[in-house]
Amino acid sequence: MSAPLKGLKVLDFSTLLPGPFATLYLADLGAKVVHIESPTRPDLVRLMPPYANGQAVAHSYLNRNKQSIALDLKDPNSIALLYQKILEVDIVVEQFRPGVMQRLGLDYATLAQINPKLIYCSITGYGQTGLYKDKAGHDINYLALSGIAGYSGRQQSGPPPLGIQVADVAGGSMHAVMGILAAVIERYQSGIGQYIDISMTDCAVALNNMAAASSLAGGEHAEAEQTHLNGATFYDYYPTQDGRYFAVGSLEPQFMLALGQALELPVLLQKGASFDQADRAEVKQALRDKFASEPFAVWQALFQNLDVCVEPVLSLQEALNSPLAATRNWVVNVPLNAEAVETEPQLACPIKFSRSQASYQYIGQALGAGTWFKSTADD
Template sequence: MTSALNGLKVLDFSTLLPGPFATLYLADLGAEVIHVESPTRPDLVRLLPPYANGQATSHSYLNRNKQSVALDLKNPESIELIKQKISEYDIVVEQFRPGVMQRLGLDYQTLAEINPRLIYCSITGYGQSGSYKDKAGHDINYISLSGIAGHSGRKQSGPPPMGIQIADVAGGSLHAVIGILSAVIERQVSGQGQYIDISMTDCVVTMNNMAASASLAGEQHQQVENEHLNGGTFYDYYETQDGRYMSVGSLEPQFMAGLATALELPVLMAKGASFDADDRKEVKQAIAEKMKTQPFVYWQSLFSGLDVCVEPVLKLEEALDSQLAKERGWVVNVPLNENSEQTEPQLACPIKFSRSRLNYSFIGQKLGESEL
């Protein structure tokens, strides 16, 4: 079996998370990815603890299957070398602020004159145009401006700090992969490459999908603790006797009936679908009180055999060692290098093909281990 993206060659100038996670997908799917890094200013991901096998675990994962090339982009010789080699590449990914690659002489217009088939993707917080384009930002800022934080959380406590980078990954990384592969397909028809402008904020705002469609066309504006997503009904997290949590999403009638039976709460069937605020409060309070009568393992065992959309809230280490993780192959052991028998456990690529194989050749390389 060959990999799905076998034959594509990627030059990656990105750092930290959004760009590297995008090119990790491309590398896992079989593209040859060459990661260009500064020899004097290390990617901060290389410095983030914890460490395993002599380097940061985040770096080892995000740069899996990629060749590390150390080049000083302020050195004219490095720029000239890239221009000499650019005709060999299909895709460029960069994550600098707007204008930086142009000042270096590595912008799309310059490189496309050398290689008209080049697909060039820029990932930034706010895009290449508009009044925000030169502003700094982080994930928390992007989801704030997108409207997501504004209708998440509780009225009493406000928006919750998230445990993952939503805009960086779901906004920047995955939309970059979609854009790049779409351009690859289009190039098969036109024979031409093109430029892709990925704004993490632009992309993450589309994750409002259902709420935004209701707001734009239906003039139904979302509020914190709205009907389905944030606790307005009994769709919520419930604390157990020992301080753990269960997630309850039993909205459909058949699931609601199953939940009512399992919890022995007739009020749930009588008032669970009511639009009356007092009824909703009564139902939610009844579920909350019931959940606190038993420990986490009791509810986990009870609902494991029921199909009612109730699941335990797992800690990350529990999730990665769960039955589901094993059955679906969430974790893969990756060689330290192409000739090593020693491996490091990492998250697997979640895409599963009937024919094409995934690539797990080696963990992230040491700085400058390869040459351009």
């Protein structure tokens, strides 16, 4: 099968998570990605435990299918080498603070003079303009400023510290991939590239979609435990007798009816769709009492074959080893290098095509193991 992005060449200057995750998807889908790394200041992901096969597993995953090239970007010889190769490149991805690439002589304006077809994507916390452009930040800061944290969590305990980086990935990485591929399509019409400014905070704000639409129209202003999806209704998590949880999402009338019948809860049938706060509280308490009356395994057996939008809250290990994971191929075994028989299990690319497919050539390389500067333009 064909790789959908075969023929695109990407120069990746990013580190940590947002940029590398974006270019991981490009690499999985067939683009040739060359990861430029410092020979003296390693990407912190390279240092994060746990380790397997001699390196950090997070780095092995985020940088699979990519060539690693060690270059000192403060050395004029390194910059000269990049100038020589930039005509071969379709896309540049970088994640430095605004102004850093310009000081290095690797900014869009400079590189576009050499290669006018170049598509150049900068991923930062707050974008290339505005009051915050020079500030440092992390995912929790972007979620705080985006408004998402303001109506997430519980009124008593406040916003939850999430186990994943929502703004980094759903914001920065995914929007960067969308922007890059949109620019590739536009280049077929115009014949020239362009610059893409991705702010992880901007993109996190866009994730508010439904709540923001209501607020901007003068409707309901989202607050913790005050909307349909954040705890105001019975759409919520419920603890079982043994301290596990079930997720109840039975909002539609047919699912609400089936859930009420399965749990033998008349109050859900009578008041589940009510907008009255007292009715909602009564329904939620009835569900809490019901789920707390039996252990996790009992509810798992009951809901396994019921189509009512109720599912067990799984640990990550349970999820990755579940029947659903097996049937949807969530995990793939990736060769340690292009010639190796040994493999390392990693998360698969979730995008599935009818004719094309993702490729898994090798895990992230050791620092400087790439051969890009020795290769030909067609390699």
